[in-house]
Amino acid sequence: MASSYYTNTLHVNFESVLAMDDPGMVSMFQALMASGLEGFLGCSAVIYEAALFDFFANASVRDGMVFSTVHGVTVEIFEQLFAETFELPVEGLTDLTEIPKDLVADARSIVSFSGNPVSMFGKKKEMKFEYRLLCDIMAKTISVKEGSFDALTMEKFLMLTAIICEVKINWNRVLFNILKDMVTAGSRQAKGYAIKISLLLENIPNLELGESTEFPSSKILTDKKVHRYIVLNEKVGVEVVAAAPQVKKAPKKQAVSKKRPVAAAIGDPVLKNKRKMKKKSGSLKENLEIVVVSQEAVPIQIIEPIPAAPVVEPSVEEQREATSAVPIDEDISVVDQPAVEVAAVTGEQEPAVEHMNEQMAEPTADEETVVLNTTNQQ
Template sequence: MAASLIQSALQVNFDSVLSFPDEGMVQMFKALESTGLRSFLGCPSVLYEDDLVALFAHSLVRENAVIRCVQAKFVEISEEVFAGSFELPTEGFTSMHEVPKDLIYDAQSVFSASGEPSKTSCKKNKMKIEFHLLNDILAKSVTVKAGSFDAVTHERFLLMTAIHYGLKINWSKILFDILKDVVTPSSKQSKGFATQICVLIKGGPDLTLGEANTFPPLKILTIKTLGTYVAKNKSITSEEVTDEPPVEKFVKKVAAKRRLAPAAEPVAKRKRTTVGAAPTEKNLEIVPVVQILNQFLLYRL
């Protein structure tokens, strides 16, 4: 189970990615850092797998606190403790619907790779590569929603807008609400926050934690892994842009099959034979209506 909790997760080494040789990418990370997520996304990458599995199996949510049972001991995590552990802002927007509409309109052009205003729900390859990546970070490590990561949801678009324009976000409230859903067994919320939860477990009193495993290096964004990400996704985007539309592909495929099909041998026409005299042109003339009526009356008599 522990492996599945970090299957899609990403962490960010801000000191490393801020030296990336691309101004747009650096500006995106600076905006992400200034909004208050540096400690949350860049927390120590140590996983205590056994204790993590136990926590997800034995956690309760009571009012504004998460009560966890680890090693037969109950420990309470309040929103204040959660926010303090990751230096999260406690003031600002708690709903993305509070983002001003004029900024949303501007972002539709700023985020777009083509320069044409994009929709607030679209494929992420329609965006510039830095916002393409921002969507991935938010989807995999912040909102931790289930489903495809190829699309930008309306909610994430608004969140990206708030981050890009430096709006104050109450990450304490937003992330703690997600945490409560994450540890609730009946919730449809995807499981996540594995490294953050391990930080909270480690800070608990009188706990002797089990074996520690490091977070996979390839899932940590550094100047090296970021370069790989950019090269890979630019290549994918280029292929999709230059690719032929499905209809044209289908037409060409059918046409090729027709050209390759062997020509059928001509079938000799068989002459039709008739018994008796062939019908003359006169016989095929339309019989006058009067003649037909006379014949009918004779038949009745």
């Protein structure tokens, strides 16, 4: 429930860490004590989870003070009470960005692991182990930030500079402003200070806080915890260096284009797709000139003459009867009737048929030539 308010919190047992056989770590914790943060980072570690949950659920800021209701009792926390409870400095800079730039430049070289000035927007691994731990304390316990703690930020590095270079900071004003941001609606400030708020609630008269919970020992920095922190960081650093492969850049001539298939790298020929253009055959004039149409020669057919029947001239009355016997609708069928019947109906004479048959029966040599030429032209 309320454990989310102290998930990333680190608490310091100064008596234990100052007894370490590590000059770098001891010097760093002594700088913390000299800055005036010993009472804030090393107070008694007790948690009242139910009261803590009520406090954040009902808290707000009015007239520069923090108000809340815990178990039906009104709670008021003001800046002076905050300073007296944790023995915080009330003099010095209230804005970390006012730290002199020359001190910031000095700090970049002091905390460097390699000796080269670290980047203020780089990674924490560029710093010595004691300052990596100090950076975690600033991020998790002082400024109370969430997310990745591996990257450096301007705010963390300025806090670190103030402690290393012994810059006077009004830590009471800085920390109380962070508390006000925690209870302000819509603020992006993460909620924390679980141990500190629990200690403040203990001093409120007529307030029953209920059962208390001990702060997790895994989050309390002792000599053993700090030593383990150093070993793990050294081990991780060695593994990262050993596991880093040496990347060799291939020459540009051997680089295979992404657009070409894998077969091209093995040596197989790459078939290129040819573009096909669809054109209408009738729309191009040149197609008509190129295409040659072959025609088969049709042989001349000789039609044998039809023997003529004797012509009997009908009388005038018979011609009238024959003409009246053919309906108008059947005029078209007359074309399909034999030549003799057509002659009889239309009144044409037989000599015309015989003359036509004679011309078709025996064609001369000149006529055959004319016919053949006509066929080829077609």
